[in-house]
Amino acid sequence: MMNQTFLETRQSQLDDLLARVCEELQLTPTRYDEAVARYEAVCRWLDVEGSAVASYEPTIYPQGSMRIGTTVKPLGREEYDLDFVCEFQVPASQMGSPLDLLKHVAHRLREHKVYRELLEVKNRCVRLNYANEFHLDILPACPDPKSGRDCIVVPDRQSQAWKPSNPRGYADWFEDRCAITLFVEFSKHAFAADAEPIPAQEASHEKATLKHVVQLLKRWRDIYYQNRCDEAPISMVLTTLAAQFYRGHASASEAMTTILTEIEGAINTAMPGRIYVLNPANPSEDLSERWDDPASYAAFIEGISQLCSVWKQLTSASEMQKSASILEILVGEPTKEAVKKQARAFQAARSAALLKTASAGVISTTVGTSIRPNTFHGD
């Protein structure tokens, strides 16, 4: 993150800015730890001896953005939505009605004097509202080994039925998308340069690129569809599209450009029909089922086409003022903080006399002669 090479090219400076925007958007490490502590406490409460659900041996694990590291600060409120699966080691067939599962969890949580006050039963989950922190959504689930490894079923209150799901399989697929494309990219280099095996931190850096793109897409979605949330593409759709079309670029801006071009291409290819975004961990699940409604699909196409054109402006603008303003249209208020933090990194490099001026007079961290210290004076 604090890579000083952001000074070298437009792309590296933009990537650094995007990474800083993403850092502003995601859960802070402190909040993350709090969330983990909270969900572990919930798990202990459910599992403790004497609990009505303890005999089901519940295990809790994160799913969605919390699991794959793509959390995004919600617009206009403080609370992040963090999803956890509470999986009971009981086959769904032994549970009677799917709603029993939700009832069991809700009932047990109501026995706790704090959880009682925070609890809200939703369509597929029990929510604990931690004001100004996060919503912990606990999705009770039963294993569904017949459908495949890590498959589960979750109760759906509206339809009073079980819905198939596979959050762990999805997360594994997502992480694989990073790793597999990275491997391809590196193996190309391997032929050319007899490269060393990929170092671990390189791999995690590469993974972060796709996660950054997903965070940026989700944030753009939140802003663009702010006044018509029901038309907004869901996070799973955006995440899956981005991961499918990710080609292993280390640069977030390059990765975004490629992904957007591919999405536009897929939309055109599917015309006059729509594109289908299937759950890679369960291809019988159409994540994009909402697009059966033509208005909803039209809203997606319109949004993507706007994003593509604004993104082109961002990557080609040659004025800081313009670039920053465009970025602010796309991702909102974290832009100012990101610009400030980049400037602080620049200032830190300057204070540490790391900045140099090269023969062409360009400021650099790598080549040229060191610059004498100066202190801006005057009002």
Added chain:
Amino acid sequence: MATRFNPKPRGLTLVEQMFRMSTLRPEFRVTLHQRQRSVTWVGKIRPAPMSNEYTVQVELTIGLRPKVKVLNPELKVRDGATCLPHYYPEDKSLCLHQAHEWNSLFSVADCIVPWTAFWLYFYEVWFFTGSWEGGGTHPVKPEHQAA
């Protein structure tokens, strides 16, 4: 011989400054005037890859601090602010350094030009965010001119 050595170093001559500038920033146009007591350079600076390109004028008169003015694009005061930070409105020049940080032994090309690039970078950040991240000091009297 040793007794005649003068320990007080002399400053760089305008010709030496011009030579250094033509080496480091050959694209800067140079004009020597006033019976060779002052020189101006006009050239372009892009402080960071995403930044605007600015046309700046650096004026050096023997015995005075170098003056830097931004010719194009015009510097603007952001909404809500009354003036530019670290700027002398009287002669529209930038406040790049404290008095002791510059002396005539230093070359304009090595100090003043990169300092100007720093200033412009922080100006852009200030214009967008309202926050001057480049550090610095403020004089007691705003109308100070010494440097």
